[in-house]
Amino acid sequence: MELTAGVTTELSGAEITMRCLQEEGVEFMFGYPGGAVLPLYDEIFKQEKVKHILVRHEQAAVHAADAYARSTEKVGVVLVTSGPGVTNAVTGIATAYMDSIPVVIISGQVPTHAIGQDAFQEVDAIGVTRPCVKHNFLVKDVKDLAVTMKKAFYLAGSGRPGPVLVDIPKDVQTAKTNFFYPQSVSLRSYNPVVKGHTGQIRKALNLLLEAKRPMIYTGGGVVLGNASAELIQLVRALGFPCTNTLMGLGGYPATDPQFVGMLGMHGTYEANMAMQTCDVLLAIGARFDDRVIGNPKHFFQEQRKIIHVDIDPSSISKRVRVDVPIVGDVREVLQEMNRQLVAGKERPDSVAIKAWWKQIDEWRGRDCLKYDRASKIIKPQAVVAALYELTKDMDMYVTSDVGQHQMWAAQFYKFNKPRRWINSGGLGTMGVGLPYALGVQLAHPEATVACVTGEASIQMCIQELSTAKQYRLPVKIVNLNNRYMGMVRQWQEFFHGNRYAESYMDALPDFVKLTESYGHVGMRIDKPEDVEPALKEAFSRKNDLVFMDFITDQTENVFPMVPGGKGLSEMILV
């Protein structure tokens, strides 16, 4: 490891931690105090550079920091105490891990001499979090603290990003040493590949130029890798269809005619059919997961050449065999691809591409996202569509929870820019929506933030309405209330003979009163004609958190749907 310039003074571990955060330019840290982090909280009290956001549950601290990271290009920071502080944070950490989000979690630990003694609020934080972090550290000596913090930020934010936990025993927080913060670190065991292999890129480009039925499929890697502009340039230059995964929405503008919608389990008919029948597939920053390509055996019933660009070599050829692997930073690879395309004379086969678009337009004509627009009961799709129409020209961010509402938000809100759609794709964590909205609103105080949620998900982190009050965060909650865990109910209807086991949410709270009790504004909307006026009123209340409780159709399902274990072209359509 190399150390370069820094400053020297004798400080306590707690002071050092805060100085490290300041040196990293940390704006906010999300946390909850407790015995094992009191020295750290004492230092928070004594400074003003890093603003601490007090959540009401540690899970929400990680979600908020995660959303802060997703909506900016920065690393999110969390501070929790030992024991239950850490275990409560685990869901948040696993959520960030599955979606490759850079977060540094600082956890307190019992004093080093008490470790292993089953001390009060002791848990093996390193062991508990190991399967869901990019890396973690237990700092046993205050002399290692500053370097470890530097490593944590470096690891979290570089390569394929991810959460990194630093566990700091209480006696290390009080021990003193000289403070020296390295400007950079390098680890001999960690050298992410950045530049893609130019020969492989050439090979990929040749395949694309010869393609008759090409498809471009991009995921969260394009968003996290800030490669949206490069993607747009490539897709437009080639004239090919482009689809985004749930995590990749906004990576390519949704209103662009070359965008064929999201793909996967609840993807559009045209995206899934094109994915299934294409002859050359360019996958960028995506990982062919089970919700995206369905059954891999079915996927391989059709012959196609696959090019896969990803910064993580282990993502390549994990679920599907790839013909042209390109390991590298997606932005660098796309830049090189664009450069080679512009420099070369070859252009795509325009006759074949025209015929391919004709086929895709036929599929589009199927209008797979249609729903009953004349319904007397509020259709959840109509709420999201109205939300989009009202807010599309605003500086807008949309978070969501997990379930049917999440899919409707993904299908009906058209994201034209990256980092505007914040949701839990990989882990599918119910409860993220509200803390996500808070993290985004803190990062972008002037922007409008909506949380599209359901009455089941929202209750999993409902306590954060209190955090929203404390920091005056005027997020707009769009609750699609169908009195069911909708996605569970949908699966029970399709695959379990309409036996709705435990999916009915009996004894729901009065969300209006609940919201009001936290000092916010609540609205209940149960008529289709009231949807638009209600949204208008809510979004005109710039300084208020407004909870809109939309009473929606209980029986509505998300279509299209690729049932689990089925192939992409075996969709259930409306």
Add this chain to the structure above:
Amino acid sequence: MRHIISLLMENEPGALSRVAGLFSARGYNIESLTVAPTEDPSLSRMTVVTSGSDDVIEQITKQLNKLIDVVKVVDLSDGDHIERELMLVKVRASGKDREEMKRMADIFRGRILDVTDKAYTIELTGTGSKLDAFLGALEQGVILETVRTGASGIGRGERILKVS
């Protein structure tokens, strides 16, 4: 197919559990695993014997490389290599068995490390199959106890696993 994978990793507490945890979390097989520090005390060398299809082995090496503490990974089965395992066997050695046991140990180039009136403790090194063969050659019932280290491997000739 059986593969023998060697890796160099930072000699840090917890590094072993990261490797072991990876294998269990992703459902990979471990036939044996050995680990000890190298001549450079900051590094540990581990040998893992595993089995799986080519796709699985490719994922195993990629996932191992992805661990932050792992510095280098090589699949020794990709080329010529040597592997050895050490076994200690305590056998019954009394009466007429005593002479026979000594001869068996000699045939397999074993060494007798400890002797009592009733038992020998024999040290044997070799490939796993040689050790299996020795145990197979013994009469049922004479084996009192065995302990095996699991395989350690190294490339043949100029094939060297080192941090450059």
